[in-house]
Amino acid sequence: MLNSEIVTEAEMAAVQIPGGNAVVLPAASRIYITQMLGNSITAASDIGMVRISREQAIAAGVLPPDAAAPAQPGGDEDMPLEQRVWQVLSDIYDPEIPVDIVNMGLVYSVEVIPQKEGTNYVHVRMTLTAPGCGMGPHLMAEAEANIASLPGVGEVQVEFVWDPPWNQDMMSEEARMQLGML
Numbered sequence: 001m002l003n004s005e006i007v008t009e010a011e012m013a014a015v016q017i018p019g020g021n022a023v024v025l026p027a028a029s030r031i032y033i034t035q036m037l038g039n040s041i042t043a044a045s046d047i048g049m050v051r052i053s054r055e056q057a058i059a060a061g062v063l064p065p066d067a068a069a070p071a072q073p074g075g076d077e078d079m080p081l082e083q084r085v086w087q088v089l090s091d092i093y094d095p096e097i098p099v100d101i102v103n104m105g106l107v108y109s110v111e112v113i114p115q116k117e118g119t120n121y122v123h124v125r126m127t128l129t130a131p132g133c134g135m136g137p138h139l140m141a142e143a144e145a146n147i148a149s150l151p152g153v154g155e156v157q158v159e160f161v162w163d164p165p166w167n168q169d170m171m172s173e174e175a176r177m178q179l180g181m182l
Contacts, residue, residue, distance in 0.1 A: 001063070005032050009061030014043075014050035017095045020134025023047060031062070037093040038100070039142070051095045051138065081120055081152055082112045088146040089124070095135055099178060101126065101143075105170025108161060119154025122147050126158060127166045136160060 008029045016023055025031070025045055034049075035042035041052045041062070057063040076084070089110070090102040101107055106126050113121040124143060128136050140158045147156045168181070176182045 002033050002036055005030055006062050007031075010059060012052060012056045012060035012062070014045070014052045014056065015135070015138055016047065017042065017049040017051055018134050020136070020138060023050065025050065025060075027060075033062075035093070035095070035098050037098060038091045040093065040095065042095045049096070051135070077151055080112075081122075081150065082110055084150055085110045085112065085122055085124070085147055088150065089143060092139060092142050092146065094129070094139075097179070099171070099175045101139065103172040103175040103178075104129070105172065105175075106139075106166060115154055117154065120152050121155045122153055122157070124156075124158045125161050127161055129166050131162055 008025060008027055008031065010027050012025045012029070014023050014025055015021065025047075029045060031043040031045045031050070033041055033043045039054045041054065041057050043050055043052060052062070054063065054067070058065055058067055086102060086107075089107050090100045092101045093099065094101060094104055094106075097104065106128065108125040108127065111123045113123070115121055124147070126143070128139070140160065143158045144156045147153055147158075171181075173182065
């Protein structure tokens with residue numbers, strides 16, 4: 001499936017990369033899957049690169065119905081919540097680069113604040129590789145949804161910050177090795 005051409009069986013919602021515009025690929029669209037990481041798929045299409053959710057890919061016949069999402073990290077409730085938040089963030093991938101946002105160095109901080117009602121407020125400070133990246137709102141929404149799904153989380157705020165500006169030195173050694181930069 002990866003690195004092969006597929007013809008969609010039904011129309012499918014997608015997001016153009018890097019602009020972030022919502023689009024609908026018609027049924028019988030030819031796509032070429034370049035990346036299947038986390039809960040999203042990156043594919044080349046007639047309109048350029050697109051990001052497709054796993055659910056949309058299943059509905060359009062791109063993936064088989066039993067192609068459930070990979071196990072969501074952060075499920076071990078014995079682990080501190082902050083550590084579980086970092087784990088779910090590490091399951092969100094840059095749509096153009098096969099590296100997760102944590103190893104890309106895009107997540108600057110995670111703060112967990114206990115609330116009176118027994119839940120926790122989670123505040124994440126992160127950035128993007130470039131301030132004008134159209135995928136920012138989509139990455140933010142995915143981060144918020146993944147964090148909100150964790151037991152014990154009551155409220156989530158993901159904040160984009162631009163200081164310090166992101167640069168390649170912020171990438172983990174693992175990310176640099178994966179991208180052939182070491």
